[in-house]
Amino acid sequence: MSQIQEKTEIVRIDQLTPEVFRITLDAPEIAAAAVPGQFVMIRTGNSSDPLLRRPFSISQTSNGGLIQILFKVVGRGTGLLSHCREGEKVSVIGPLGKGFFIDIEKNPFLIGGGVGIAPLLFLAKRMRQKGLVKDPVVFLGAAESSELLPLITDFEALGLQVHVATDDGSAGHHGLVTEVLNEVDLGADCMGYVCGPKLMMLAVHQYCRKLEYGCQVSVETSMACGMGACLGCIVPASKGGYVHACYEGPVFDSEEIVWEI
């Protein structure tokens, strides 16, 4: 599918923590075309500074043509985005990349860490809409509860079983979300859908391999173009050579890529 460039209006911006923001954009064409796991490239400044657009996962779409992005301020681009106000326009290209494959034969569980939770909400909603697959069990991890609370509410509103872990113990298990995963018996024939810090995704990949579960991971790389032109996003492939995270991913079967930490 070809990507769409839209000049989108910021409908709403919510600050969840000093560093984490949720932004809602009016992007009807992108909302209509997107599937969970795909991303958009956003021009974060008004001019050519910064020159490159920044990639963000689509965290929700609505029938009314809205898309939502959850982002953490880590540098110049995300800093500029956090200072945007409702009513301002931003240029967005998307939907980009290959999203999650919903395997209807397997029992799903979703596991996300920090802002990596973003695409999993879209995925959970799509699984619910389709009604083809069993309800997923959800595992959410973050540094502190304020980052998580609005998201927990969104997942619980779907009637899903949600397990929570925080680094500071302010909500759920005090520790890593993968520790909670290890304590829950998910049964046989599962598929993990994973997005978050690399070490967390590696731990889930190893867990799934041990239990003979399927595992799909959404990888984060640096991306200059987001559409196959620059090689900035390549990841070593387990069959040899490289794969482009921007158009062959960002979602891969966890066995397809070489895990370099």
Ligand SMILES: Cc1cc2nc3c(=O)[nH]c(=O)nc-3n(C[C@H](O)[C@H](O)[C@H](O)COP(=O)(O)OP(=O)(O)OC[C@H]3O[C@@H](n4cnc5c(N)ncnc54)[C@H](O)[C@@H]3O)c2cc1C
């Ligand atoms: C497919 C994809 C989806 C993404 N989805 C989200 C999302 O939903 N929410 C979100 O907050 N972020 C997401 N990211 C990461 C986001 O794109 C970066 O945080 C952003 O580009 C940083 O821009 P900046 O100008 O603020 O920081 P820069 O000034 O470019 O960089 C600041 C610091 O952050 C580091 N950094 C930059 N990009 C990344 C990255 N991709 N991974 C790790 N470290 C990085 C740099 O090395 C540097 O140390 C995604 C990335 C990809 C590839």
Ligand code: FES
């Ligand atoms: S980001 Fe340019 S080729 Fe993938």
